[in-house]
Amino acid sequence: MNLLHWRLLVAVADASNITRAAEDVGMTQSGASQAIAQLEASLGFPVFTRERRHIGVTALGEQVIEQARKMLAQLNAIRALADESRGLSGGRIRLASFPSVTSTLLPGLLRDFKRLHPGIEVVVLEGTDEEVEEWLAADTVELGVVMNPAPGRTNVVLGQDAWVAVMPSGQQQERNSKARGITLEELAGQPFILATGGCVVNGKSLIEQAGLQLCDVRVKVRDWVSACMLVREGLGVTLVPESALPAELRGLCVMPVAPPIHREFGLVCSPSGKTSGATQALLKGLHKG
Amino acid sequence: MNLLHWRLLVAVADASNITRAAEDVGMTQSGASQAIAQLEASLGFPVFTRERRHIGVTALGEQVIEQARKMLAQLNAIRALADESRGLSGGRIRLASFPSVTSTLLPGLLRDFKRLHPGIEVVVLEGTDEEVEEWLAADTVELGVVMNPAPGRTNVVLGQDAWVAVMPSGQQQERNSKARGITLEELAGQPFILATGGCVVNGKSLIEQAGLQLCDVRVKVRDWVSACMLVREGLGVTLVPESALPAELRGLCVMPVAPPIHREFGLVCSPSGKTSGATQALLKGLHKG
DNA sequence: TTTAATTACGTGCGACGTAAGCATT
DNA sequence: AATGCTTACGTCGCACGTAATTAAA
Numbered sequence: 001m002n003l004l005h006w007r008l009l010v011a012v013a014d015a016s017n018i019t020r021a022a023e024d025v026g027m028t029q030s031g032a033s034q035a036i037a038q039l040e041a042s043l044g045f046p047v048f049t050r051e052r053r054h055i056g057v058t059a060l061g062e063q064v065i066e067q068a069r070k071m072l073a074q075l076n077a078i079r080a081l082a083d084e085s086r087g088l089s090g091g092r093i094r095l096a097s098f099p100s101v102t103s104t105l106l107p108g109l110l111r112d113f114k115r116l117h118p119g120i121e122v123v124v125l126e127g128t129d130e131e132v133e134e135w136l137a138a139d140t141v142e143l144g145v146v147m148n149p150a151p152g153r154t155n156v157v158l159g160q161d162a163w164v165a166v167m168p169s170g171q172q173q174e175r176n177s178k179a180r181g182i183t184l185e186e187l188a189g190q191p192f193i194l195a196t197g198g199c200v201v202n203g204k205s206l207i208e209q210a211g212l213q214l215c216d217v218r219v220k221v222r223d224w225v226s227a228c229m230l231v232r233e234g235l236g237v238t239l240v241p242e243s244a245l246p247a248e249l250r251g252l253c254v255m256p257v258a259p260p261i262h263r264e265f266g267l268v269c270s271p272s273g274k275t276s277g278a279t280q281a282l283l284k285g286l287h288k289g
Numbered sequence: 290m291n292l293l294h295w296r297l298l299v300a301v302a303d304a305s306n307i308t309r310a311a312e313d314v315g316m317t318q319s320g321a322s323q324a325i326a327q328l329e330a331s332l333g334f335p336v337f338t339r340e341r342r343h344i345g346v347t348a349l350g351e352q353v354i355e356q357a358r359k360m361l362a363q364l365n366a367i368r369a370l371a372d373e374s375r376g377l378s379g380g381r382i383r384l385a386s387f388p389s390v391t392s393t394l395l396p397g398l399l400r401d402f403k404r405l406h407p408g409i410e411v412v413v414l415e416g417t418d419e420e421v422e423e424w425l426a427a428d429t430v431e432l433g434v435v436m437n438p439a440p441g442r443t444n445v446v447l448g449q450d451a452w453v454a455v456m457p458s459g460q461q462q463e464r465n466s467k468a469r470g471i472t473l474e475e476l477a478g479q480p481f482i483l484a485t486g487g488c489v490v491n492g493k494s495l496i497e498q499a500g501l502q503l504c505d506v507r508v509k510v511r512d513w514v515s516a517c518m519l520v521r522e523g524l525g526v527t528l529v530p531e532s533a534l535p536a537e538l539r540g541l542c543v544m545p546v547a548p549p550i551h552r553e554f555g556l557v558c559s560p561s562g563k564t565s566g567a568t569q570a571l572l573k574g575l576h577k578g
Numbered sequence: 579t580t581t582a583a584t585t586a587c588g589t590g591c592g593a594c595g596t597a598a599g600c601a602t603t
Numbered sequence: 604a605a606t607g608c609t610t611a612c613g614t615c616g617c618a619c620g621t622a623a624t625t626a627a628a
Contacts, residue, residue: 003290004618017582027619029584030620033585035618037584064367064370064371071364074359078356078360081353082333085333086333293593316595317594319594319596319610320595326609341601
């Protein structure tokens with residue numbers, strides 16, 4: 001019977017849907033299902049009605065949920081109190097990021113932070129990686145997600161992933177290089193689909209950084225997944241971050257780049273970020289969690 | 290940050306003493322200490338002041354504690370709601386037990402139950418095992434702890450322990466039988482200190498049940514530990530439940546009885562107990578926890 | 579066929595206990 | 604010495620995730 005149970009309870013009531021509620025509180029559908037079952041067992045009566053494909057609330061459930069809401073409010077009051085005492089309350093953090101990170105890493109991050117500091121407002125700005133850098137330099141945001149940050153500049157490493165080559169399945173390269181990977185040189189010589197994800201660090205920049213040149217760029221698209229679709233159509237090969245691969249890989253052959261190339265996301269703070277208590281609180285939270 | 294943390298927080302505030310608070314909520318001093326430290330870390334400021342040998346509350350701490358109290362009150366309200374819905378609220382359970390169990394097994398049990406069902410009052414009556422049986426038969430209690438209950442009669446097994454023989458250390462039996470144990474026959478022939486613990490199931494009854502007879506009963510005492518003290522003084526040997534042994538065993542030689550004899554505590558309910566929702570709720574709680 | 583919930587099963591992390599350490603009276 | 608808090612360390616259980624299953628629409 002943890003707090004998570006009650007949070008989940010309220011979330012399910014709000015969403016009328018266990019799956020969405022689970023996402024809201026940051027757990028899987030399965031975990032949520034179990035947690036709810038457990039909670040109901042502990043209470044001794046069902047809180048929710050499972051009927052056809054949506055979840056309702058029993059009469060008793062209503063009462064319980066109302067109380068739970070009040071309880072969580074009290075909890076938030078405590079947290080707010082804590083923040084206020086340190087002058088963090090009413091703080092506002094502007095955080096800049098680019099699409100892939102915004103949709104993958106940030107949600108969980110921000111959820112946890114909001115839970116810990118309900119009194120601090122976090123505004124997320126989305127842009128290209130270049131824009132993020134500009135905003136940081138201009139000090140219009142306190143925090144920014146940057147790629148491959150210069151060492152020492154990063155305050156927190158958010159994550160990393162490897163670049164992988166994508167080509168239509170069934171090519172002869174497939175059996176040759178599937179295991180040991182493919183070199184940039186081999187890639188550069190083929191018809192290429194340039195995917196950017198809205199970043200200046202992309203297939204083209206990587207190849208050029210290696211002193212090579214793409215001999216035949218067929219298309220340039222912003223979306224990673226779109227690029228993979230085009231590969232499947234046989235228009236060429238491409239280079240994408242592993243985490244950006246589409247779920248459905250049929251018709252595609254994905255292989256590591258040799259030697260491996262990684263990209264790393266770091267959170268850096270601007271001059272004004274360094275002096276903001278709220279911002280520092282966020283960074284502190286990341287160092288452990 | 291679970292509910293236990295907040296319970297502990299309040300408990301510490303009330304007790305002004307981590308050790309006692311820990312007992313109150315059912316954990317060790319160490320665990321409590323860690324939990325408090327963790328909680329303070331999470332809040333970001335100290336709630337308690339550690340000064341000389343007692344614990345005080347900081348100004349912010351006061352605020353937090355007040356909120357926590359309210360929060361826990363909300364939680365209790367939920368539980369009460371749950372019980373009320375099942376007609377359990379306002380219920381009263383009379384539970385009869387005898388000394389050794391009352392002081393060892395019951396406290397934790399009752400604490401957990403009260404936490405789960407704040408609206409149900411549990412009254413504990415203490416007596417000898419015979420009295421407990423009488424009360425059960427007369428239906429003046431809903432539940433009773435009985436020893437070695439007839440199979441099928443027990444609703445829940447609370448625990449069990451083995452009878453052990455205690456004699457002064459340094460006897461020649463010591464080396465002979467320490468490992469393989471001592472038979473009742475060997476014991477019956479020696480000067481005996483009869484300890485009862487207020488129960489009719491005791492050394493004498495065990496020996497007689499085995500078709501033997503104590504040849505020389507020197508003293509009869511009620512308290513198990515006192516009996517062990519007398520053994521140390523060299524007055525004779527005795528037979529006690531393992532769990533009743535004193536902490537300090539210097540000068541004593543404890544050895545198993547061969548073949549082993551166990552005693553079992555079971556919780557049985559009287560006729561009226563079978564129809565009481567509150568009583569059944571308690572029993573249900575024991576089946577799992 | 580897709581979406582949603584439950585069930586089964588395995589695993590990792592963290593909470594808690596044991597025990598040692600340290601301080602205060 | 605005795606009391607009381609903290610720290611170190613090991614382990615056990617549980618909560619959660621993965622994945623298979625069921626059910627409904």
